[in-house]
Amino acid sequence: MTAPVAITGLGLLTPGGEHTDATWKAVCRGVGTAARDPALAGLPVDFSCRVPLTRDALDQRVGRTAWRMSRNAKLAVLAAREAVHDAGLDPATWNGDRVAVVVGCGLGADAVREEQGKRLDERGPDMVSALTIPQLVPNMAAAEVSIDLHAHGPSLAPATACASGATAIALARDLLASGQCDVAVAGATEAAITPLTTTAFWRAGTLSRRADAVTAASRPFAADRDGFVFGEGAGVLVLERTEDATARGAHVRARLVGCGSTSDAHHPTAPVPGTPGAEAALRTALTDAGLAPHDVDHVNAHGTSTPLNDAGEAAMIARVLPHRPSVTAPKGVLGHGCGAAGAVEAALTVLAIQHRTVPPIANLQAPAPEFDIDCVTGQPRQQDIRVAVSNSFGFGGHNVVLALATSS
Structure with a gap:
């Protein structure tokens, strides 16, 4: 740790x-x-x-x-x-x-x-x-x-x-x-x-x-x-x-408490069926932080709006975090910034923790019926967030999850 x-x-x-x-x-x-x-x-x-x-x-x-x-x-x-x-x-x-x-x-x-x-x-x-x-x-x-x-x-x-x-x-x-x-x-x-x-x-x-x-x-x-x-x-x-x-008396916005990185070693563009690499990255980040899955209050999803990625990520979130933490996906508003996305979304996760607010997923009334996750829709949701995770997945099978927590 x-x-x-x-x-x-x-x-x-x-x-x-x-x-x-x-x-x-x-x-x-x-x-x-x-x-x-x-x-x-x-x-x-x-x-x-x-x-x-x-x-x-x-x-x-x-x-x-x-x-x-x-x-x-x-x-x-x-x-x-x-x-x-x-x-x-x-x-x-x-x-x-x-x-x-x-x-x-x-x-x-x-x-x-x-x-x-x-x-x-x-x-x-x-x-x-x-x-x-x-x-x-x-x-x-x-x-x-x-x-x-x-x-x-x-x-x-x-x-x-x-x-x-x-x-x-x-x-x-x-x-x-x-x-x-x-x-x-x-x-x-x-x-x-x-x-x-x-x-x-x-x-x-x-x-x-x-x-x-x-x-x-x-x-x-x-x-x-x-x-x-x-x-x-x-x-x-x-x-x-x-x-x-x-x-030095700095204002601490939040803390980075854990990181997890894995490789699918499977395909240049497609995720592994069942997303074991993404799951391993999430579990590694939580272990690195000394946290259990039930400690996670909020997920900033990679959420690309592609059929394969969203299906795999939603299933992984539901499997590892069955207590249904709130889920947002900024790409609904910002589009997919590719290499920049993980940093932008980490910063937005920090702001969600600070402001105790989860932004809604744009253009979504409700998640697809097969997705058992708590997507925030319509309006921002006020929520006390102690621990959040930010998911990032890339072509080549790169999986990175950051675990962030309040400043105290």
């Missing part, structure tokens, strides 16, 4: 808003953010969930270094700045040698690859940007955050598909536990909504085709769910050892 760590800062940029409070309000409203996407015009799926910031607005907020960054790096830098400020820390005065950065991604800077490939084909080698590789490599969001925050400790960029954000947070906890840092800035980013990537997801059969009602397209745990809505965003948390946070 690893000692709990304090979560002292949050930073979010999502389709729900440009900062943490806006995203929280959006998920509590329970209205989907999907909209027609001009960049996808003419494709079989032409809608997505984007962060409501234009390129110019994003560049203005990032500042003078924006010219060299891809969109996913910019989102990560802004989320990290918000999280560090929220934690009451100042990169100008902290000991950067003791600050770690762990920022994952699932797909990386796909827009850069597509844009520069088009330049090569249409305009020749001389028109390919010299910044292509520094923008394209998947570690660059973590690197740009480290540069921006003057953080000289370990810098890692985990890529476990849609579990990347949760993996990053678990790794950050381990860095703190091993003494390799005193502060960990951890999370994930994704900005890969491009014509090619969207078409590839469509060809794989994972996207919703509900073109007649795009805001209602993402429907986690609904009987008529037909796939996810492609999203983007960034989520960053600041983690510290509890004693360090207490000593």
Whole structure:
């Protein structure tokens, strides 16, 4: 059992808003953010969930270094700045040698690859940007955050598909536990909504085709769910050892008390029938936290709105947590942020604990009849949450569950 760590800062940029409070309000409203996407015009799926910031607005907020960054790096830098400020820390005065950065991604800077490939084909080698590789490599969001925050400790960029954000947070906890840092800035980013990537997801059969009602397209745990809505965003948390946070008088939002990670080792995209890997990750997280299944009050589900994922996850929740804790699934509002999703949803779980409020699942009146889980629908539910779990599952069979608890 690893000692709990304090979560002292949050930073979010999502389709729900440009900062943490806006995203929280959006998920509590329970209205989907999907909209027609001009960049996808003419494709079989032409809608997505984007962060409501234009390129110019994003560049203005990032500042003078924006010219060299891809969109996913910019989102990560802004989320990290918000999280560090929220934690009451100042990169100008902290000991950067003791600050770690762990920022994952699932797909990386796909827009850069597509844009520069088009330049090569249409305009020749001389028109390919010299910044292509520094923008394209998947570690660059973590690197740009480290540069921006003057953080000289370990810098890692985990890529476990849609579990990347949760993996990053678990790794950050381990860095703190091993003494390799005193502060960990951890999370994930994704900005890969491009014509090619969207078409590839469509060809794989994972996207919703509900073109007649795009805001209602993402429907986690609904009987008529037909796939996810492609999203983007960034989520960053600041983690510290509890004693360090207490000593500096930090406001502790919640505690990360357990982590569980497993691999299905089964199939590139499909979960194992019966979801034994997801179950093992949940049970491992609870064991790591010194908790029993009946201690869990709330589940932030991976809830992608795809037929296979939701069915397997609902059955797993009912099997391991038969006392029916409340269940929410933010992807109904925010779409599927892929690599960023686990970090965004961990932050939202922290807020649910803090506010004693469970946001509703958008576009859901009641879960499919075969799902024996307590989905929160319609309106936010007031609930005293002592312990919550956040589930993240990714292509390749990556399963990560984070167990979070109140600050005391």
